[in-house]
Amino acid sequence: MLEYILQFVASAITEGCIYALMGLGLVIIHRSTEVMYFAQGTIAMIGGIALYALSTLYHIPPVVAVPVGLVVCVIFALASQWLVVLPLLDRGVTPLNVSMITIGVGMILEMTVMMLFGKDPLPVAPFSGDEPINVLGASIVPQEFWIVGSTVLALLLALLFFKRTWIGKAMTGLGDNPLLARASGFPVRRMFSYSFVFAGLVGGLGGIVSTPISYTGYWIGTRLVIKGFVAAAIGGISNPLGAVLGGLIIGFFESFTAGFISSRLKDLITIILLLLILRLRPQGLMGERQ
Amino acid sequence: MSLAKSSAVVSLVRRRWQLFVLIALIVCFPILIRTYFLTRVGIVLALFVINITGMTLLTRYAGVISLGHSAFFACGAYFSAILTAKAGWNPWVAMVVGAGVTVIFAYLFSVPFLKLRRAYLAMATLGLGQVAFLLAKDLTEVTGGVSGIPGIPHFSFGRVVLREDWQLFYLFGCFVILFVFLTENIGQTRLGRAYHAIRTNETAAQAMGIDVQRELGRLFCFSALVSALAGSMLAHFITFISPESFTIDFSFTLLIIVIIGGANIWGTLITAVVLIGFSEVFRGFQDLSMGFYGLLLILALFAFPEGLSAVLFPRGYARREMSAKDLEPVLIDLKNPGNLQRSVTDMPLREGKILELSDISKNFGGTEALSKVSVSVDYNQIVGIIGPNGAGKTTLLNVINGFLTPQEGRVTFQNRDVTNKTPHEMARVGLGRTFQLINLFKGMTVLENVMVGGHLKGRSGILMGGFNLGRPRHEEAMIRNTAMRSLEFLGLVDRAYEMVQNLSFGEQKLVELARALAMEPELLLLDEPAAGLNSAETEKLSEILRRIRARGITIVLVEHNMPLVMSLSDLVFVLDFGREIAFGTPEEVSRDKEVIRAYLGQEG
Numbered sequence: 001m002l003e004y005i006l007q008f009v010a011s012a013i014t015e016g017c018i019y020a021l022m023g024l025g026l027v028i029i030h031r032s033t034e035v036m037y038f039a040q041g042t043i044a045m046i047g048g049i050a051l052y053a054l055s056t057l058y059h060i061p062p063v064v065a066v067p068v069g070l071v072v073c074v075i076f077a078l079a080s081q082w083l084v085v086l087p088l089l090d091r092g093v094t095p096l097n098v099s100m101i102t103i104g105v106g107m108i109l110e111m112t113v114m115m116l117f118g119k120d121p122l123p124v125a126p127f128s129g130d131e132p133i134n135v136l137g138a139s140i141v142p143q144e145f146w147i148v149g150s151t152v153l154a155l156l157l158a159l160l161f162f163k164r165t166w167i168g169k170a171m172t173g174l175g176d177n178p179l180l181a182r183a184s185g186f187p188v189r190r191m192f193s194y195s196f197v198f199a200g201l202v203g204g205l206g207g208i209v210s211t212p213i214s215y216t217g218y219w220i221g222t223r224l225v226i227k228g229f230v231a232a233a234i235g236g237i238s239n240p241l242g243a244v245l246g247g248l249i250i251g252f253f254e255s256f257t258a259g260f261i262s263s264r265l266k267d268l269i270t271i272i273l274l275l276l277i278l279r280l281r282p283q284g285l286m287g288e289r290q
Numbered sequence: 291m292s293l294a295k296s297s298a299v300v301s302l303v304r305r306r307w308q309l310f311v312l313i314a315l316i317v318c319f320p321i322l323i324r325t326y327f328l329t330r331v332g333i334v335l336a337l338f339v340i341n342i343t344g345m346t347l348l349t350r351y352a353g354v355i356s357l358g359h360s361a362f363f364a365c366g367a368y369f370s371a372i373l374t375a376k377a378g379w380n381p382w383v384a385m386v387v388g389a390g391v392t393v394i395f396a397y398l399f400s401v402p403f404l405k406l407r408r409a410y411l412a413m414a415t416l417g418l419g420q421v422a423f424l425l426a427k428d429l430t431e432v433t434g435g436v437s438g439i440p441g442i443p444h445f446s447f448g449r450v451v452l453r454e455d456w457q458l459f460y461l462f463g464c465f466v467i468l469f470v471f472l473t474e475n476i477g478q479t480r481l482g483r484a485y486h487a488i489r490t491n492e493t494a495a496q497a498m499g500i501d502v503q504r505e506l507g508r509l510f511c512f513s514a515l516v517s518a519l520a521g522s523m524l525a526h527f528i529t530f531i532s533p534e535s536f537t538i539d540f541s542f543t544l545l546i547i548v549i550i551g552g553a554n555i556w557g558t559l560i561t562a563v564v565l566i567g568f569s570e571v572f573r574g575f576q577d578l579s580m581g582f583y584g585l586l587l588i589l590a591l592f593a594f595p596e597g598l599s600a601v602l603f604p605r606g607y608a609r610r611e612m613s614a615k616d617l618e619p620v621l622i623d624l625k626n627p628g629n630l631q632r633s634v635t636d637m638p639l640r641e642g643k644i645l646e647l648s649d650i651s652k653n654f655g656g657t658e659a660l661s662k663v664s665v666s667v668d669y670n671q672i673v674g675i676i677g678p679n680g681a682g683k684t685t686l687l688n689v690i691n692g693f694l695t696p697q698e699g700r701v702t703f704q705n706r707d708v709t710n711k712t713p714h715e716m717a718r719v720g721l722g723r724t725f726q727l728i729n730l731f732k733g734m735t736v737l738e739n740v741m742v743g744g745h746l747k748g749r750s751g752i753l754m755g756g757f758n759l760g761r762p763r764h765e766e767a768m769i770r771n772t773a774m775r776s777l778e779f780l781g782l783v784d785r786a787y788e789m790v791q792n793l794s795f796g797e798q799k800l801v802e803l804a805r806a807l808a809m810e811p812e813l814l815l816l817d818e819p820a821a822g823l824n825s826a827e828t829e830k831l832s833e834i835l836r837r838i839r840a841r842g843i844t845i846v847l848v849e850h851n852m853p854l855v856m857s858l859s860d861l862v863f864v865l866d867f868g869r870e871i872a873f874g875t876p877e878e879v880s881r882d883k884e885v886i887r888a889y890l891g892q893e894g
Contacts, residue, residue: 036409084588091595096355096408100549101591103542104584111581222538226416233413264428271417271424278414279402 003137008259009252010135014144014213016251017151021206022228023235023243024158025199030237032188032195034095035102039080041225042106043200044207047073048216049113051208052122062127066208073204074197080105081196086189106221114218121215147209154202155244162240167194230274236287245286249273308556309471316463320456329455331570333527336462338547338566340520342558343469344513345544350553350597351482352509353489355408357541358415359517361422364536365392366518367525368426371439374526381445385522389515396514400507419541426533438532445526458527465523469516472756473555479766480741480748481755485509486553487731487742494729497691498809499717499746512752539580546583550590552597553733561590561598596733640669643702644813644844650689650699652682652868659685660696660868667813667861672835672845674859674876676852678888681865683848684726687815690846691723692716704812718746722811724802726818726848730790736801737786740776743808744769769808776807780834796827800834807838814838816847820854832858856880864888 022040029037050072054065084105088098127146132139162168170186206224207216214220228243231250235242253273254266261269277284303310319332341363348354369388373379379387403414426433433439445452445461452458476482487495488502496502525531547565551558565586569579594601645667652660660682667673675683688694690701692713701709703719711719722743731739748755748765755762777783780800785793790801799819806814819835820828832854839845849855855862856876864872864885871884879885 034409036412088591088595091592093591093595096353096412097549097591099409099412100355100545101587104546104587107542107580107584108588111578111584114581115578226420226538229413229416233410237409268421268424268428271420274417275403275414275421278406278410278417282406282410 004259006136006138008255010138010140010144012251012255013248014147014251015254016248017147018206018210018224018247019227019231019250020244020247021151021154021202022224023231023247024154024240025203026225026228026232027235027237027240027243028195028202029199030232031240032191033085033089033098035085035089036096036099036229037085037199038099038102038225039077039106039109039221040199040203040228041221041223042109043073043077043203043221044224045113045216045218045221046076046109047204047207048124048211048220049117049122049218050204051211052117052124052216056122056124066127069208070201070204073207074200076109077196077200077203078193081192085196086192106225110218110221117218119217121217123215124211126212141213143209143212147213150205150209154205158198158202158240161198167191227270230270232284233274234277234284236284239284239286242284242286246284249285309467309474312470312559313467316460316467319463320459326455328571329459331567333455333459333462334570335563335566336459336466337520337524337527338544338562339466339559340462340469340523341517341544342547342551342562343473343555344516345548346551346553346555346558347473347476347482347485348509348513349545349548350551350558351477351485351489352506353408353485354404354506354510355412355545356415356510356513357412357538357545358418358420358422359513359544360419360536360538360540362392362396362514362517363521363524363540364422364426364533365395366521367531367535368433368439368521369518370522370525371442371531372432375439375442381443381522381526385519385526388522389518392518392521393511393515396511397507400510404503404506404510415541416538419538423533423536423538426536433533436533438530440530442525442529442531444529462523462527465519470555470559472753475758475762476752476756477553477555479755479758479762480745480750480769481505481509481752483731483734483738483742484745486734486738487745490731490733491729493693494725494731495742496693496713497717497723497725497729498742498805499714500742501712501714508752542580543583546587550587550598552594552599554597554599554603557597557599557602560602642669643667644669644704645690645846646700646702647686647690648700648702650686650696650701652685652689652694652696658868660689663699663865663868663870665863665870665873667844667846670839670842670844671860672839672847672858674855674862675846675848675865676850676855676862677865680867682868683865684817685868686865687723687817687846687848690716691721691815717809717811720810720812722806722809722814722843724799724806724814724816724819726821728795728798728802730798730801730805732791734790735787736782736790736793736804737770737773737777739790739801740773740804740808741769743776743805744772744810746809747772772810773804773808776804779807779837780804796823799823799831803834807843811843813844813846816845816849818849819847820849820851828854 022044025040026037029035047069050069051065054060054068055062080102084101085098088101089095126141126143128142130141132141167190170191227250231246232243233246234249235244235246250270250273253269257266257269320329323329323332341359345356345359348356366388369391370381370384373384373387374381399418403411406414427436452461484495484500484505487498487500488506492502524535547562548558551561565583569582590598643666647663647665650660650663651658663686665673675686677683685694689696692708692711692715695710699709700707703721706719708716708719731742747769748762750762750765774783774786777786780803782797782800782804785797790798793801799822803819820831823831828851835845835858847855859876861874862876862879863870864879864882866888871888872879872882
């Protein structure tokens, strides 16, 4: 029994980390622009596809392929900001409508990827073999360590950025009051750019490290971004740490529902959890009441 | 006589030409288009159009983003499918029952979730859509899982089974015409203005007597009903349903259509025809359709940020030309002539207190904004409230108005305890209000803004208003007349058809006053009506306020302009740090030592 539980915990943490990365990017963009960035799942998908192209097609080792993949993701995130999000906000389109438009951005990118890479699931080899490691009776594939490790690293870097740099501090302080930010002469555009770079990095990372255990393909973005939203909503859309907490909570709920009840119910349970949280604590577990 | 009749027809056609074009297109389509494939495209399109009628009102008028309408579409379809294919019911009965159950679900969802702020609500609807999809996919015993439900019967009239595509096209075409007609009527009348008001300025909408939760809840249920009926039609059209018709992509598509289309049913209808038509015609590339939508969405929003309708049908709704009839006293309700029609001579002489506040205390997180404030206002008085910045003047108005509930004390209005009433309930009992910062409804004309003030003169709901016969027409004429009279009273009639945001600051303040007057209030709360006005405008305002009082309306105003307050008010109430420091005639107050100290202390 114990090893079963450990197995569930391991898979909960792995999945939870991916959701956390998705949620983290969404929270940061929402804080700085009030936009719900629906293309975040597509950015993650592009990360996975870039890794597939580099490592499966051209046999480039992960040491090179992963950073290149991250750069690709950042480029796409920034491009969507410069070409679509900012110009529309400048034209007075409301953030909520811009959010819907980022769905369109995601759709275009998905279509492009589908035309270039086809519709089949695309495999990527794990970074360091697929020999499971036995931890107290639970068998864990090495890729899961990569996932957890890179999430922790990304989180630490994010925390350093928010706590130590002035623009990071300002982003968390002024994020929910763009008007005040603009009035106080704060470089709002630079803050926007930073938040999209950040979202590109964490989204890409989520897509890249998870691809070896789950395949990739043009369609994976929607599922990822929905999970990211649920994570952000549960934890609190205004709090980066909340998104991480939310991601882990979903990971645990899914893993244990699948393990003890039925894998058919795991998505349903997550959504019901989301609705419950929205009902009882709309600002999320770690969000501030407004 | 026949001339009058034919001119009535001409004006009907002119006003409703889009609807006649639509009917003509629907009638001609199966006659002209004889290919199997294009007729089917027409049917799919009809189902989409039915869906977007409700969504246009919900998203573009009321500003509620729903990512979950696939849930209602699915609910209607599955109930119809299960009740007919498995239980052997008649398709029509199944359709009605399915729609009814869907409305109940929509209501149960709306009660807790419509309270959420818009972005959170969007997330909750996303969850709703996912729940429906997962249930359809995983509740295999009931829904057949991914393999779906086959063998759903067609609709039939007696022994005539509607099996042919052209028959279904005409059937669905009738529903399209019906729902487009309803949506257009709702959008153009009282409820449409209320939705617009809720979207652009919820606070002011509440103060005008609009019960935001109730109106949004009903609209949400209506749009769910429409989607459920369309879902049921889908089931009886393709005779087989499976979860893949009800993915989040469906909700996204609806949303994209209404966002591109804008706040007008014809704009969204044209968008739906272009988008769905193209993607169905180029079916071979169907995988590309979502990308195509995405591209169109972005391009469209760059070309017309307000939506296609803003370009095709500028000025939104109520584009009627001004007519001499507008100022005629139509349909005066003799029992209640309304206080703008009331003249000084037939003014009811009323004695005693209209408003009484006793021992009101209000604190925000430990900071005392009001402490033990007591004021009473007699009928037909003008009472000025003055005090330094931050003295709690606006807080006091918000307590009277119901935006805030005091921790202690009682508010009595016309001998009724109204301490815990909400703003829209206060509007109903006769309280009008203007705001410190201009709180108008952007994107509407001046007249429409003022007509929102007359919201409570009407009672007809979505269905009544949709058919727009009898009572709603009577109400609309009454509201329009009251609004025109308020504008006339303030000398704004020639600006009635301007977009409100194009007016000068001073005029916008007057529009706010006109909007409050259209509520035909007993008591008017004015929050700094003279702020930002030049001296000529202030002079005019002072004269207007006297005339309002002469109509028997009591006024409480918060104001910083001392000469105005002192010359206008019967009594002046002075607040400082949330406490009363003086209450008396202007002369008494201006001699009061405390008052002088508070003002000099602040300035010196």
